Amino acid sequence: MKIAVCIKRVPEMDVRFKIAPSGTSVDETGLKWDMSDFDGYAVEAALQLTEKLGNGEVVVVTVGPDAAQETLRKALSMGVTRAVHLKVDAIPFDNFAIARALATELQGGGYDLILFGKMSIDSSNGAVGPITAELLNLPCVAAASKLEIANGKGTARRELEGAAELLEFPLPAVVSIDEGVARPRYPSLKGIMAAKKKPLEVKPAQLGDLRMTVSTMALPPDRPPGRILGEGVAAVPELVRLLQTEAKVL
């Protein structure tokens, strides 16, 4: 079983972002970076599948700047076999271009399964996986919360609003992974040390033409500050009035 997992380096999201002077991207100073959360689930799912089968290879692929190699190393430290870095100066916004670069790399690689996180937590498109599947002409399951492989066939579960669906598909296939599949393992130091010696191949990303760019980026407006109406029972009538007239929740 040969599995590819496409991952992305993203900034830690629990911060107040600032917009860069260019006005089209965030200011990256002081940001901490890590593997996108859903990609972590995908790597874990791939590792568990090969561990269960007792054989196989997991390859991680990323499109990104040099610093993205840290993210690849993290996947290697979790137990992935080797990594491929498709190098760009900056990750473009154009999903199609990224998918093209990935498809070029994955084409003819002999992969039984290609996994993605269901979306990156920074740009939240969820599109690169399905586009890559399209380019490779493979079946695609988006946002699987459960994934099993047996006898050359896959079954996946998708959570819907108030329901779930079970899908069956032939291999090879592309699946994007939702949380809930398996909690990503914490790399041991042993794994981190081993990762330093694992192969990491660097190639230029074949992006092709970029047809989409960010024109402007804006922060959400500040929330109006809370108001203190008074204390105790005396404040209740005013509170009720405002909840009815201003907040319109009653």
Add this chain to the structure above:
Amino acid sequence: MTQNVLFLLVLVAALGFFSYNAQRLVRYLTTGHDEHRTDHPWTRLRNVVVIGIGQSKILREPFAGILHASVFWGFVILTLGSIEILARGVFPAFGFDRMLPTPVHGLFLLSQELFAGLVLAAVVVLLYRRLVIKPRRLQGDKVHSGDAVFILSMIAALMVTLFLSATFDRVVEARHAAAFQPISSVLALVFGGVSPGTARSIATASTWSHALLLLAFLNYLPYSKHLHVITSLPNTFFSNTSGPGQVGVMRPMDLEAEGVETFGASDVKDLSWKNLLDGYSCTECGRCTAACPANITGKPLSPRKIVVNVRQRTMEIAPLLKGDRAEAAHAVLAGGEGDDAGGGTVGERVGHRLLDTYITEDELWACTSCRACVQECPVSIDQLDVINELRRNLVLTESRFPEEIQPAFEAMERNGAPWKFQPADRGRWADGLGVTTMAEFAERNERPDVLFWVGCMASFDDRAKKIAVAFARILNAAGIRFAILAQEESCNGDPARRMGNEYLYQMLARQAIETLDRYHVTTIVTTCPHCFHQIGNEYPQLGGHYEVIHHSTYIERLLQQELVPLRTENGKQLVVAYHDSCYLGRYNDVYDAPRETLKRALPVVTVAEPPRNRSRGLCCGAGGGRMWMEERVGKRINVERTEELLGTGADALAVACPFCMTMISDGAKALGSDVPVYDIAEVVAGQLER
């Protein structure tokens, strides 16, 4: 003549067999890795004198302590007599009476009589205690009680034979003044009717029995928990609590070492020879376990079991590793404690290891790293060192730990705090207080007198932020030029280190050292005992050298110098119970400063002490990373501790640690008590002039 030759043969055989066992046990120690334990020789010697000869730790429990100390001191004195007896067995002409002036020899005789009497009396009481009273701490699923009774009986027999031989010697001929042999001279009167011939035979038989018993005792030791008779003094000398600033400091670890594939310890071969010597030295007294907060509240952890099982595992595997086929084949020294203790065929033993076979993951994660066990151990064993090394293996090599702590690890790495707080908000607690940051000082080309290292709790936790505010107000009122690092501060790494994640710890610590050195920081004051211990005592391992002062000491100094403008009216007559933080107290010996601070700030305050206080204080339950783990088994440690504190009838509880603050406040809440919990800084700040 034939008798002397015979005795010589027995003596040589006995000493030979003892030497064989001694070299065997020393060789087994080399199963562990090498380690230097001879630094600070004078401190080590002082420990031998105070803890070993002086029995200071044994005497922490007065009743059993005085009994044991009597036996110990008695043995030391009686050894002189034993030398004479053994030498005379070979050279009948030998005798101290020929070498010493009569009065001095008389005193020697007197000392032998009196101490033999003392030992005999103590042994009888100890036997009574073992067999009739049966104190709880001497119970355990596989504690070698039979062994203890056997040894005690042997000691009693040694003393009895000593008296018999002296008595019947006197019946034959009273060679020494009765005043020097008060006990045997009385006994000699009792047995005065025995004929000289019979008396001579009894005296000879008693001397022989005494000598043979002594040699048997010596040779039984290597097979018994009473090996401590031989190893405890060396063990105290080599204990790692000897060096200044070394108390409670975790072992340094080289993560970059070439070719290393496993980290921490999973078996005795990964421990140091000193850990194995600890195993030999354990007397199974159970003082450690009786003081362990995890054990007291029903968790599956017993520090005694940890040590006993280190010994058991050493005896199981070392003979195999060292090629002692014969020793490997028959039963090992002493059984391990617990159902998970090993044993079995040679093949099975090779498949065992210390972790899992003898010590389970659950035990290791139950430890709060409070050091109560280390503090209590009369023979200076470091149980916690083993726990820490096993935890390191679990995390670094095997990535096995309670799942609740993974978010803490991840947050420390990404957010620089063990919770998902925004690093940019770190300095927000100080908004409006007019606190200057290090960066602002640097911009003006100035340096503050001290850096206030706030720590994650006091930076982000709503309750603990009030401690930071109170302390900043005190500093301001006293006119101290201080700075904070605000968003440039991040977790010091202590929680990661205590949870076994040395890799993450070193990453955070190096980053912190880099920041501190960039600003040429020399003096740091902090409200958190964990930051205090870590930065002051453990950063030197990574090249960070700072003078770190805990706020209790710092405020006490300010009060002493009358730099803090306090209100003069006395306020209410309050009784405050102070809770000792482990990392302040047992780790750093700061016991008086917080109490003094309370008294100086509120002259009318009475500081109440729960039964367990100062170096015996019970942990709040947060240390060792327990703050981030669920407490699923047994009673909650914080509730147990809060009950003790409330039991003093205090009007308020005082702490000097933000983690204790959380635990004790939660404890009070759980007990439905509305007794308030304050940090000592809050008490002082409440008395500031407005």
